[in-house]
Every structure is written in C-alpha cells, then in structure tokens.
Amino acid sequence: MCGKTYDWHQLINTCECGKPLKAEYDLSPDTLQKEALRDREPTLWRYREVLPPCLPISLGEGMTPLHHVETFGHKWYLKDEGMNPTASFKARGMTTAVSMAKHLGVKKLAVPSAGNAAGAMSAYAARAGMEAHVFVPADTPQACIQECEIHGAHVNLINGLITDCAAEVARRKADEGWFDLSTLKEPYRAEGKKTMGYELAEQMDWQLPDAIVYPTGGGTGLVGMWKAFDEMEHMGWIDSRRPKMISVQAEGCAPIATAFKNGERFATEFPNAHTSASGLRVPKAIADFVMLDLIRASGGTAVTVSDEEMIAAAKEIASKTGVFACPEGGATLAAARNLTEATFLKPTDTVVLFNTGSGLKYLEALA
Numbered sequence: 001m002c003g004k005t006y007d008w009h010q011l012i013n014t015c016e017c018g019k020p021l022k023a024e025y026d027l028s029p030d031t032l033q034k035e036a037l038r039d040r041e042p043t044l045w046r047y048r049e050v051l052p053p054c055l056p057i058s059l060g061e062g063m064t065p066l067h068h069v070e071t072f073g074h075k076w077y078l079k080d081e082g083m084n085p086t087a088s089f090k091a092r093g094m095t096t097a098v099s100m101a102k103h104l105g106v107k108k109l110a111v112p113s114a115g116n117a118a119g120a121m122s123a124y125a126a127r128a129g130m131e132a133h134v135f136v137p138a139d140t141p142q143a144c145i146q147e148c149e150i151h152g153a154h155v156n157l158i159n160g161l162i163t164d165c166a167a168e169v170a171r172r173k174a175d176e177g178w179f180d181l182s183t184l185k186e187p188y189r190a191e192g193k194k195t196m197g198y199e200l201a202e203q204m205d206w207q208l209p210d211a212i213v214y215p216t217g218g219g220t221g222l223v224g225m226w227k228a229f230d231e232m233e234h235m236g237w238i239d240s241r242r243p244k245m246i247s248v249q250a251e252g253c254a255p256i257a258t259a260f261k262n263g264e265r266f267a268t269e270f271p272n273a274h275t276s277a278s279g280l281r282v283p284k285a286i287a288d289f290v291m292l293d294l295i296r297a298s299g300g301t302a303v304t305v306s307d308e309e310m311i312a313a314a315k316e317i318a319s320k321t322g323v324f325a326c327p328e329g330g331a332t333l334a335a336a337r338n339l340t341e342a343t344f345l346k347p348t349d350t351v352v353l354f355n356t357g358s359g360l361k362y363l364e365a366l367a
Contacts, residue, residue, distance in 0.1 A: 001267040001289070011184050020184040020287050022227070023191055025050055034237055037202065044092055044195035050231055051195075052096055052188050054103035057128045059085035061095050062195055066203045066352075071320050072164050072333060073340070075350040077209070079200065080323050082358030086147065088326075089356045090120035092196065093189030093220055097181050098124040100188045107131060110178035112165030114217065115144030116357055121181055122153035133178055135165035141278060143361045161273055163284055184220035184287045190224045197228030200352060201238060209243050210349040211300070213336045215268040215328035215356055216247040216256055217282035219291045226294040243352075245300040246303040247291065248335040250307060252277035253283055256291055260302035276307045276365040277327035279356060301344060309334040311366060314359060328363050329355030 001019040006012055008023070015021055025031070033047040040046035044062025064083045069076050081089035098121065099268065101109060109135040113120045118134035132153035137160060142347035148155045158165045166182055173180050184190060201208060208229065214222050222245055232238045249257045252274040259267035266289050273283035285291070295302055305313075307327070314330025317323055325333075332353040339345045359366055 005323045009104070010107065011101075011179065012187070013180055013223050015287070019189040020290065021311050023052065023187045025231065027231055028266070029236040033207070033233050044095070044192060044199070047195055047198050050198075051191055052100040052103070054099045055093065057099040057102060057124055058095055059123065059127060061085050061091040061192075062323065063199060066200070067321060067323065069321050069353075073336070073351055074347065076336070077350070077352045078317070078321065078323060079196065079352055079354050081196070081354060082324065082326065082329075086116070086123050087118040087122065087358035088116035089193065089196070089354075090116040091123070092192035093117070094120040094124040094181075096191055096192035097128070097186060097189040098128055101179055101181070102128050102130060106179040108176065108178045109133065109181055110135070110169050110171050110173055110176070111181040112136075112162055114162050114281055116279060116361065117183070118153070118155075119120070119144050119147035119151070122148040122151035125153065126151045133176070135168050135356060137161055137165065137278075141361055141364060143363065162282055164237065181286070183220055184223065186359070188222050190227065193220045193224030194228040195224075195232075196221060196354070197225035198232065200225070201228075201232060205237055208238060208241065209352045211244040211246055211345055211351045213246045213248060213332040213351060215277070215280060215331045215354065216249055216291065216302070217279050218285050219247075219287050221354070221356070222247060222294065223287055226298075231278055242298050245295050245298040246293055246335065246339065247300070247302040248331045249302065249304050250277055250280045250310070250331070251304045252307065253281050254304045255285065256288060257290065257302040257304045260295060265272045265292055267292070277310060277331060278357045278362075279328045280331070301339070303335050303338065305331050305334040305338070314366060317355065318359060320365060323355060323360040325355040326357040327365050328357065329353070
C-alpha cells in the first residue's frame with residue numbers, strides 16, 4: 001500500500017506500515033511459455049517459474065477438476081477445491097508458505113484459523129518436519145480439529161473468533177519463536193492461491209470466464225487470482241479482459257459486502273459475527289482494501305446469502321452434480337442465482353463457481 005520494497009531473502013510478515021506484502025516477479029514472454037506446461041506434473045508447482053524459488057513441500061495439490069454444471073446454468077462451471085490434499089483450497093497456500101518458510105530457516109509455525117487453514121498447515125508442517133501450533137475457535141468443526149491433532153500439531157482452542165485466535169498468536173509468537181502464517185500477514189500463501197487463476201485459464205483454453213463467484217473470508221483466493229491474471233497478461237498469455245469478481249459472504253459476517261455497499265475502501269470489523277460456514281466467519285480482513293479495489297476494478301460486486309440458502313445450495317450441488325460441497329461452496333450457487341434473478345449475471349455469461357472445500361469437513365453444519 002505504501003510502496004516500500006523488501007529483499008525477498010528476508011523472513012518477513014507484513015510491511016512496516018502494517019499492510020500486506022506482495023511477491024513480485026520479473027515477468028516477460030520468456031519467463032514461462034504456455035507450451036512448456038504440456039508435459040508437466042498435474043500440481044500447482046507446474047507454474048514454478050512464477051512461484052517462490054524454493055524446494056517445494058508438496059502433497060500433490062492443485063489441478064482440481066473444473067466441472068460443467070449445466071443443470072444450474074447453460075455456461076456455468078464448478079471448480080472443486082475439495083479435491084486438494086486436506087480437502088480444501090487452503091492446501092494451495094500452505095504448500096508455498098510452508099516451503100518458503102522452511103527455505104528461510106523457520107523451525108516453528110503458528111496460524112490462527114477457522115479450521116481448514118489449520119488442517120492444511122498441520123499437514124504441510126508434518127511433511128516438512130516442522131513444529132506446528134494452530135489456534136482455532138472452540139466451535140471449529142471437529143473434522144478440522146482432529147485433522148490437526150492427528151498430523152501432530154499443537155492445537156489451541158480459543159473461546160472466540162478467528163480474530164481472537166490471531167490476537168493470541170500475536171501475543172505469544174515472539175516469546176515462542178513462531179513464524180506467523182496468518183492470511184496475508186506473510187507474502188506466500190497468496191502465491192499458492194493465485195494458481196487457481198492460472199489453472200482456470202489453462203482449463204478454459206486461455207479464455208477467462210465472464211464472472212467468478214467466490215466465497216470470501218480472509219480473501220486470499222480473490223487477491224491471488226487477480227494477481228495471476230495480471231501476471232499472465234505480462235507474459236502474453238491473456239489479454240486485458242477480466243472476469244467480474246464476485247465476493248460472497250454470509251449475512252451474519254459480511255465486512256466486505258457491507259463496505260462495498262457503502263462505497264468504502266476499508267471495512268470495519270463486523271460485529272457479532274456468526275455463520276455455520278466457519279470459513280466465512282472472518283469479521284476483519286487485513287487485505288480488505290485489496291479486495292474492494294479489485295472487485296470494483298473488475299466491475300464485480302460483493303453480496304451476502306443466508307446460512308439457510310447456502311446449506312440448501314450445498315446439498316443441491318451434491319445431489320445434482322456429485323460434488324460434496326461445503327457450505328461456502330453452496331453460498332456461491334445461492335449468490336449466482338440471486339444475481340441472475342437481479343440481471344447482474346446474464347443467461348449467456350460464462351460463470352465459474354468455487355467450491356472451496358469438501359462437505360466432509362462440515363458434517364455438523366450440513367446435518
């Protein structure tokens with residue numbers, strides 16, 4: 001935000017102004033040729049020239065299926081991130097963040113999480129032989145808590161929200177020697193998440209859709225994909241056209257949607273945040289201004305849906321497509337339908353919905 005730059009060899013969380021850092025690459029048409037991807041492994045590390053320069057700590061993440069879901073819309077697609085290791089899109093961010101942390105000499109990792117990021121960090125830390133400390137709300141889905149414990153992480157249950165978990169990590173990290181992997185409070189989780197944008201372009205034969213509907217908590221997915229589109233344009237892979245970026249939040253926790261509606265660039269902390277979709281229960285995001293800027297630049301919007309709508313839609317996705325969607329994934333279908341009825345989305349639009357995790361992690365909510 002302030003324009004200050006740092007040496008990438010330096011282990012760092014945020015800029016001294018307190019805002020997120022963005023990893024920049026020296027890009028040209030010679031950086032990576034699209035043709036080079038043909039014979040590469042089907043993981044996100046296939047795009048290694050535009051990823052952190054380190055030894056990958058990988059569990060085979062990325063290249064998730066893109067399903068044509070014509071039952072919902074003539075040109076609607078569903079990107080199923082539940083097929084990642086640890087059953088959510090959080091695996092993408094943790095492979096790059098943990099890999100770079102290990103490369104820079106980190107021994108102990110800590111993360112506040114609503115559930116899936118904690119599970120992913122625990123798995124990748126185990127793979128890397130690093131110590132993991134996770135802080136999650138006490139009412140986090142049991143599947144996520146057990147996932148962390150079974151991977152050997154130190155699990156701390158906090159009475160409160162993810163913001164309370166983050167405060168506890170911040171209070172203890174210096175004394176404990178932890179490196180904080182909070183969403184967008186280090187530069188490299190977004191680098192893994194941006195590969196959703198690369199994959200989407202590759203799977204759609206380098207023609208981006210008219211709209212991307214994305215469930216938004218901390219917002220790394222939106223931020224990462226927007227960054228990927230700019231990088232691909234610099235390398236000559238795509239032109240300047242962009243999808244409408246549509247942020248979906250829960251009615252009970254909607255800081256970005258509220259700020260968008262009010263014409264604000266920064267979002268105030270959402271009071272009394274509550275939703276059964278734990279990944280959407282993020283009352284304050286450090287990258288609020290980045291999300292709001294890109295949503296507006298794309299001609300997109302930020303909307304809310306009720307818990308009842310998202311749960312019903314998640315079950316409908318499962319029963320009509322075979323994809324066992326999480327509540328956050330259901331939120332994208334509910335929002336897309338509402339936006340179609342409001343004529344914001346046209347029947348002829350190519351629309352991509354993102355299911356960010358497996359419904360198997362949310363059995364309590366879906367029941």
